[in-house]
Amino acid sequence: MKKDLLGIADLTREDIYLILDTAEAMREIGLRPIKKVPTLRGKTVVNLFYEPSTRTRTSFEIAEKRLSADTLNIAVAASSVLKGETLVDTALNIEAMAPDVIVLRHASSGACHLLSRICRSRVINAGDGMHEHPTQALLDAFTIREHKKRIEHLKVAIVGDLLHSRVLRSNVLLLTGLGADVWVSGPATLMPAGIERFGVRTSTSVDEAVADADVIMMLRIQQERMHGVFFPSLREYFNTFGMTAARIARAKPDVIIMHPGPMNRGVEIASDVADGPFSVILEQVANGVAVRMAVLYLLAGGAEGD
Amino acid sequence: MPVVMDADRMGRSLARIAHEIVERNRGVEELALVGIRTRGVPLARRLARAVKDINDHDVPTGALDITLYRDDLMRHAVGPQPLIRRTEIPFSIDDKRILLVDDVLYTGRTIRAALDALIDFGRPKAIQLVVLVDRGHRELPIKADYVGKNVPTSRLQSVQVRLAEIDGRDEVEIQDA
Numbered sequence: 001m002k003k004d005l006l007g008i009a010d011l012t013r014e015d016i017y018l019i020l021d022t023a024e025a026m027r028e029i030g031l032r033p034i035k036k037v038p039t040l041r042g043k044t045v046v047n048l049f050y051e052p053s054t055r056t057r058t059s060f061e062i063a064e065k066r067l068s069a070d071t072l073n074i075a076v077a078a079s080s081v082l083k084g085e086t087l088v089d090t091a092l093n094i095e096a097m098a099p100d101v102i103v104l105r106h107a108s109s110g111a112c113h114l115l116s117r118i119c120r121s122r123v124i125n126a127g128d129g130m131h132e133h134p135t136q137a138l139l140d141a142f143t144i145r146e147h148k149k150r151i152e153h154l155k156v157a158i159v160g161d162l163l164h165s166r167v168l169r170s171n172v173l174l175l176t177g178l179g180a181d182v183w184v185s186g187p188a189t190l191m192p193a194g195i196e197r198f199g200v201r202t203s204t205s206v207d208e209a210v211a212d213a214d215v216i217m218m219l220r221i222q223q224e225r226m227h228g229v230f231f232p233s234l235r236e237y238f239n240t241f242g243m244t245a246a247r248i249a250r251a252k253p254d255v256i257i258m259h260p261g262p263m264n265r266g267v268e269i270a271s272d273v274a275d276g277p278f279s280v281i282l283e284q285v286a287n288g289v290a291v292r293m294a295v296l297y298l299l300a301g302g303a304e305g306d
Numbered sequence: 307m308p309v310v311m312d313a314d315r316m317g318r319s320l321a322r323i324a325h326e327i328v329e330r331n332r333g334v335e336e337l338a339l340v341g342i343r344t345r346g347v348p349l350a351r352r353l354a355r356a357v358k359d360i361n362d363h364d365v366p367t368g369a370l371d372i373t374l375y376r377d378d379l380m381r382h383a384v385g386p387q388p389l390i391r392r393t394e395i396p397f398s399i400d401d402k403r404i405l406l407v408d409d410v411l412y413t414g415r416t417i418r419a420a421l422d423a424l425i426d427f428g429r430p431k432a433i434q435l436v437v438l439v440d441r442g443h444r445e446l447p448i449k450a451d452y453v454g455k456n457v458p459t460s461r462l463q464s465v466q467v468r469l470a471e472i473d474g475r476d477e478v479e480i481q482d483a
Contacts, residue, residue, distance in 0.1 A: 018389075025371060025390040034426040037374040067374075301379060302387045 001298050004116045004123040007132035008173040016174065020142050022294035023287070029066055030289060039301055040069035044099040047073045048090070049126070050081070050106040055261050055285060056126050056136070060103050063292035069101075069300075091115050101300050104128070109166075122299045130164055130225070136260050137170035139291040141178070143284050144215055147256050152179035157209040157251075159241060160219030160268045163190040164226065167260045168219060172198045185209035186219075186241060189230040206241050213251040217258040218243055218269050234267050243269045248278060256280045310457050313476035316438070319454035320349070323436060324356030326452055331403055336431060338402045339367045342420050343391050345409040346370075348471040349438060353407065368395035370406075375419035393423070400428040405452075409467040411437040414448035439478055441465050 001015055008016075029037055045064045049057055057073065064071040074094075076082070081090060087106065094102065101122045104112050109129030116123045127133040141151060148154055156175055162168050162184055175182050176199040183201045184191070185208070196202060203209045210216055221237065231237045248255060257269075257278045265271045274281060311319070331337055334357060341350030347369045354367045371391045373379070379387070406420055417435060424433060438454040443461055455478070459465060462483040470476050 022390050025392045028393050029374075032427060036426070038422070039374040039379065297374075297390070298387055 003299075004112070004125075005134055005295055005299060006112045006116055006123065006125045008134050008137050008170045008177070009132070011134075011174075013177060016138070016141070016178065019138055019291065019294050019298060020145060022298060023138075023142055023290040026293040026297070027287070027290035029293070030286075035066055036068055037066065038068045039297060040064070040067040040100075043069045043101070043300055044097075045069045045071045045101040045103065045296070045300075046094055046099045046121075047071060047103045047126075048076075048094065048105070049074065050076045050087075050104075050111075051127070053105055053126070055288070056105065056133075059285070059288040060124075060126060060135075060292050063289050063296055066289070067293055067296055067301075069296070087111060087114065088118060091119055095119050095121060101296065124295060124299065127166055129166065130169075131166050132170045132173075133166040133260075134170050135288070135292055135295060136167050137174040138295070139284055139288040140167075140171055140217065140258060140260070141174055142287045142291050143258065143280055144256070146283075146287070147254075147280065148214060151175065153181060154214040155181045155183065155212060155252075156215040156217060157183045157185060157206075157213040158217045158219060159185045159206055159209060159243065161190050161221045162186045162195065162219065163192050163230075164222040165219045171217065172200055176200065183209040183213070187231050187237070206243075206247060207250055210243075210247055210251045210255075213255055215256055215258065216243065216248065216251060217260075218263075220260070220262065221264055221267050234264075238267055238270075242267065243273050245270065245273060245276070248273060258284060261285070307479055307481045309477050309479050311439070311455055311478035313470075316454070316476045316478070319438065320352050321356055323452045323454060324353055324360060327353070327405060327436075328357060328360050330451075334361060334363045334365060336401070336403045337365050337405060338397060338399060339365050339405045339407060340370050340395060340399075340420075340424065341367070342406065342408040342416060343369055343371045345467055345469055345472060346407045348469050349409060349436075350405075350407040351471075353405070353436065365405075366397040368397065369393065370395065370420055370423055372416060372419040372423050375423045377415060377419065395427055398428060399424065399430045401431050404430045404433045405436050406433055407436045409438045409469075410465050411435070411440045411448075411450050411453075412443055412465075414444045414446035417448050418446050438467060439465055 103124045105126040109131035111128045112125040185203050259281045339350040341347035354365045371393045373388050373390045434451040436452040437450045440453045440456050441459040464481045466479045
């Protein structure tokens with residue numbers, strides 16, 4: 001493993017399996033009466049979040065605390081960033097207090113790479129703009145592997161707002177890298193140009209994408225990132241691309257339905273699907289803690305230096 | 307290099323330890339075996355079978371990975387972290403007499419970590435230590451309750467325990483550095 005976790009693009013297949021196998025062991029800690037091990041005692045982890053987040057931030061914080069790290073959260077809404085401080089200055093000031101790990105969520109693609117170049121601390125990407133969200137893809141892979149016992153040759157249909165999704169980019173890199181047959185589907189206006197070059201099949205027909213799928217992964221319509229009109233109305237979007245029980249019936253009988261959250265019920269996914277028997281959405285959340293513990297251990301659990 | 311224990315000798319040592327366990331813990335109902343990964347786990351399973359042969363009682367058996375509790379995790383020379391495997395203790399250890407099983411007792415640091423790990427699972431009535439080989443050179447005040455064989459060694463030597471379940475055959479060998 002490298003010093004930082006900036007994206008799936010930096011990981012080898014062996015790194016990915018090492019993280020998933022380590023996460024298997026980490027999950028058991030969450031089932032104990034005392035959900036804590038002393039592994040990162042004395043290490044300091046800063047969670048620096050420039051965008052709102054419930055799941056990812058909470059998940060990282062719980063993972064850090066279960067490994068006995070000292071954690072602190074910087075929510076930008078209550079920080080000097082509002083006074084005009086740049087990311088680099090904020091990072092250098094945090095660095096001056098000698099943390100061991102910085103977990104960064106930022107609206108700009110590449111923000112983590114910038115931090116990685118200037119920081120001695122280890123940097124974990126918790127989502128950078130429209131680029132990558134590696135721990136999400138890892139927890140998705142962990143969840144898929146748990147249900148299907150493998151990733152190779154599974155048909156995975158990823159449906160929704162492809163254009164704005166960092167979850168898509170990380171998942172495509174990871175799943176194609178491990179040999180899955182990945183289909184992506186959504187409105188043509190939300191289809192990134194040249195995405196076929198990543199080794200995925202594309203279709204603007206959800207029915208075609210989900211036919212005989214082993215896994216259906218829904219992506220949120222990210223209205224906060226949309227500058228312009230990509231489809232006529234949310235209601236029309238749901239009718240054309242929303243995941244409904246009728247559409248799931250075209251997939252394999254043991255299909256699993258995933259969503260990275262937060263969900264827009266009635267937009268990309270029908271409520272009865274989100275809460276239905278095929279949904280593993282809350283398992284994804286539970287697995288996120290184990291996967292992040294694995295990443296923290298593998299990056300920060302050993303001796304200093306590279 | 308000298309083989310200090312062969313399969314026959316190992317089988318007899320484990321059978322003797324099983325008898326000592328039964329004798330010393332009148333009533334085996336409260337007993338549970340916990341093997342320290344890697345080679346403590348098959349040893350614990352063999353002891354469970356041996357105890358069952360004696361009095362037809364099933365002793366619950368678990369596996370403990372102590373990597374996350376090691377005191378040398380942060381001190382290793384640069385290199386990949388040790389791989390963590392799953393801890394599996396599918397029973398409550400509260401008020402049980404835990405028999406902690408490992409292959410070699412050396413500095414005692416592994417046992418220290420295992421005690422910390424176990425206590426995070428509950429409050430056992432007692433913890434006893436079973437080792438196949440005690441090679442001396444303790445760095446902590448830790449002593450085994452049941453020993454397969456005491457093997458005097460120098461610190462420069464290493465003790466290799468091989469078990470059929472993992473290594474294809476049963477033997478203990480001392481190797482010079």
